[in-house]
């Protein structure tokens with residue numbers, strides 16, 4: 001699918017790949033809100049159910065609106081194939097269930113999204129899969145931590161909330177030397193800012209709930225990669241059930257149409273905010289990959305086309321000072337979700353990372369004064385004024 005769109009710009013691909021039109025010629029994409037599909041006769045049913053003939057039978061197996069979303073996302077990501085899932089976590093579960101077995105080992109970066117860590121530690125381990133964690137910024141640590149049974153490297157980049165950048169080319173090389181797959185959770189960057197497959201990643205997962213929707217409306221997820229690697233994931237999903245609903249796929253199709261514009265706007269505002277925060281006397285440190293002071297600034301410039309929407313910063317005065325900022329915003333939403341057109345603010349030490357022991361939190365670099373803002377599309381001056389209320 002993607003070859004057809006390879007020569008086009010992302011703005012065009014986001015609007016023109018995977019368009020779905022019935023005989024009525026509707027200009028917006030068609031929504032097939034149906035759980036099953038009627039067949040012509042018994043022979044037609046037999047051929048479709050056995051996969052010998054194309055066509056839809058049941059929406060857990062496939063649905064035209066879901067296919068349209070998958071084709072559009074695959075084209076944006078430069079992937080042979082994409083598969084939609086009920087949520088981002090369903091995408092990660094599906095890839096683990098289809099590519100791992102008891103006795104295999106996952107090597108993952110520390111500081112992953114909390115539910116991903118819980119999925120690995122509480123469930124994969126229960127089924128005999130080993131898991132260990134290393135720093136996303138230290139490829140040598142990955143090389144040293146590989147075991148003979150390592151089957152999957154798993155990383156996010158930039159990391160949440162400290163925006164550490166993993167070197168995907170190096171991680172892919174190390175993974176492939178040892179016969180493992182590199183999986184990248186690209187929810188923060190989306191295909192507009194970073195296409196991990198181009199750096200050697202084998203599979204890319206998305207929480208479509210974040211920027212792909214972009215307006216905080218639906219849950220969804222996806223995996224992209226080669227046809228051969230996506231096929232077993234598809235068979236797990238059609239068997240186990242966490243498939244993407246046609247309605248959510250339709251909303252996500254609309255979300256993708258404005259994704260290039262939104263990611264550019266999020267990134268422009270986030271950079272302005274990060275630069276402004278650097279000048280504020282109440283701030284100890286700012287974490288944003290597009291700041292020259294970021295430890296992996298050059299790597300970020302090679303891998304990403306902009307810094308993305310997430311800015312984290314430490315205020316002087318620890319928890320009390322951080323809570324003052326959080327409690328004084330009137331515009332920015334106090335919620336831990338991100339990727340929305342509305343800006344959000346969170347205090348990681350007592351929310352997303354609140355269940356960690358103080359030692360584990362310190363090891364993860366999550367200080368009491370740390371605040372994460374996912375910069376939305378409000379005017380930047382209004383966002384600055386909102387934060388200033390708690391910083392002064």
Ligand SMILES: Cc1ncc(COP(=O)(O)O)c(C=O)c1O
Nearest residue numbers: 087088089113185187207209220
């Ligand atoms: C980086 C990342 N990956 C995966 C997920 C899980 O996605 P979902 O909530 O759609 O299941 C999230 C959700 O916050 C996330 O931030």
